[in-house]
Amino acid sequence: MGDRAQDNRLRRRAFRPALTVPFLAALCALASGLGLAQAGRSAPPELAGEAVRSTKAAFRRPADTPFPGTNPFSPEKEALGKALFFDPRLSRSGSVSCATCHNPSLGWTDGLPRAVGFGMEILPRRTPQVRNLAWAAAFQWDGRADSLEMQARMPITAPAEMNMTMDLVIARLKAAPGYAPLFRAAFAGDDPLNAGNLLAALATYERTLVSPRAPFDRWIEGDEAAIGPDAKQGFALFIGKAGCSACHSGWRFTDDSFHDIGLAVTEDVGRGAFAPPSVTAMQHAFKTPSLRELRMQGPYMHDGQLPDLDAVLEHYARGGEKRPSLSFEMKPLELAADERRALVAFLQTLKAEPVPVALPHLP
Template identity: 50%
Template structure:
């Protein structure tokens, strides 16, 4: 990983030093899709486990009032987000942050905007048990699942030592979430050699993304995220990463870099949905954000011409795969 980051930095800095365009061929190689999904040794993939996890992901019976599921805030129709600034929880009021997508979460070393969950299993537990989110209690959830014959049979088959349990529920959900991978976008086909897969405008936009605009300083790799935390100078009272790691340098008002796949379906943008569309968040980035001691040194003001702005937007939209309908599971009674 360190070699990969160094290589990207060398490409970017080398292009800047020479006042030349970035090395597009090298950048293509850095943004090529991985060949397989990484699963932890302790929870290897099985289709039966992923199927169970998908059922649980869409089942509102995991919430305290049995009216909210994981999919309530991570809706496949909206890039596994929802089109509102703040997620809606158990109290039916908006929460302080937008629900982040679970697309490509298998490759994320930390989860949530502030990185407080080190694994998908830990991430899955957070919303289920949070009083302001799903407000579920695992003793009740496990009892409920054991009382449903089909669920009980699946858990006994997949977890013969324990049957349904908190750990089993979280393992199943995390296994399903790891299978939620963004489909092939026009950009991916271009990376693999299909020159006509994206427009000339999108190609120019990619050069701007990696060069003049320096978006790739944080939005790097095939999922377009460094999985690190940065204060972008967005006006907010939210401490961000500092609420989890107060002694970490640069943590105040810093949030995890989101991936950029399937952006077309994922508005609004920002950790609290502050930006209604791609045009709005691009305008903010051009402004450089507000100055404060914690602001990332990577965040700087820049200015694009109107044609350049359209090119950059064309590139960002080329990262969206064709929308396919997610088959909803039949939930057992």
């Protein structure tokens, strides 16, 4: 038990901010107040006011998108990054771009149980979401990249994915005359068309991919009619009885941490491949995905092993497979049919109306 407790403390300290006691109290207050409202009773005065406001504030969208000082935003860099994101010349076959797997028409993913790589090879993991990553603290399902710039290189150079070298990518772009002026407009220096600037431009464009305002956002901002009573009950369950917000926290509904949620074991140990063996909690642990823009038809989890939301809710109700690395947040619970429907109704409020994406003119 001592080793397990140490594992959990290490995980919390390394990968997510601690939840404060006042914030947890506010969550409980809001959940209780919403639950009373669904029962047709008024919440006690002590549940109103600052507790509710501070809890809702934890789920409020930020006003601005952050960009690192080492790679500040510019419209020219965004335009270059967008062209690169949609350009299949970044792959060895010349037929696969970043947008092939992160397709805006499919919610910036591919809709497949698992990604398809070079030579039509089925990869072991699903294509992750690419939106709202400007706020992320770790990247990839196993967190092996600590910046979007680092992450941008990985699929390009992975033999099983785009199967390229950065030298060959740069040679191809230099052979396309239209790219040189785009790089000169976005970056200073005598020879701006280089690998570092390519990755910086891709990361800049990806940071601009932010989910539009959803009905949940309007409710958080004070529009009580923005979501229905069933969704409000679902949110009360989400932050209360069901305990979902222990990991799916904040406006992006992720703690950017890694958890073993007790899925069927495969050879893929996730974060465990990059953590010391003594950190048991990281074995079979994968990054908490955001629930924003959730594809309601599935599949779900890092490897697509759960086909639909019914299977997901049943998995969490059972509490997952018991093993030493199982996250301490995973506990069996009883969820009635109406409670499951309410949770799904709440998840629906995190979806925004899609915004058309104009395809770039490629050099």
